[in-house]
Structure formats: structure tokens, C-alpha cells
Amino acid sequence: MSSSTTSTLNHFVDLDDLEVYEGIATKVCNVTTKNFVVDFGKDDAKIAYDLSTQSFDEALKEERLAERPIRWM
Numbered sequence: 001m002s003s004s005t006t007s008t009l010n011h012f013v014d015l016d017d018l019e020v021y022e023g024i025a026t027k028v029c030n031v032t033t034k035n036f037v038v039d040f041g042k043d044d045a046k047i048a049y050d051l052s053t054q055s056f057d058e059a060l061k062e063e064r065l066a067e068r069p070i071r072w073m
Contacts, residue, residue, distance in 0.1 A: 011048035011051060011055060012037075012048045013047060014044070014046060015045040015046055016045055024049065027049055028049060033049055033050060035049065035051055035056055036048065037056075037059050037071060037072070037073045038071070038073075039064075040070050041066075041067050042067075045068070
């Protein structure tokens with residue numbers, strides 16, 4: 001995995017964590033939120049939001065992880 005891919009993946013937080021979920025639920029409905037990306041699979045989900053243009057572009061190009069093969073942007 002390239003270093004740019006690794007840096008994009010570092011933006012993701014555990015959406016299955018109740019505290020994260022509650023904070024994110026409010027954030028993604030806010031009109032000031034630029035974007036959000038959800039990666040999910042059978043056993044877990046991760047989310048990132050307000051990615052920079054570069055990070056968002058990297059997220060479009062990077063390979064999916066086997067444990068979270070679905071990406072919703």
C-alpha cells in the first residue's frame with residue numbers, strides 16, 4: 001500500500017463506536033460538512049469526513065480493503 005493511501009486511510013474512524021456514530025450523525029447532516037466517505041463490510045464500518053481535495057481524490061483511486069470492500073462517497 002502506498003504512503004498516500006495509508007494517509008487517506010488514517011482519516012477514517014470507527015463508525016461502530018457509539019460515541020463516534022453520534023458525533024458523525026450530527027456532522028454529516030451539517031451544511032458545512034464538505035464530504036464524507038463510508039467504508040463498510042460484513043463486520044465493521046469506518047467513516048471519514050471533510051477530506052481535502054487531495055485526500056478525496058486518493059480515496060477515489062485506492063484499492064478497497066478485503067474486510068471493508070464497499071465504499072460509499
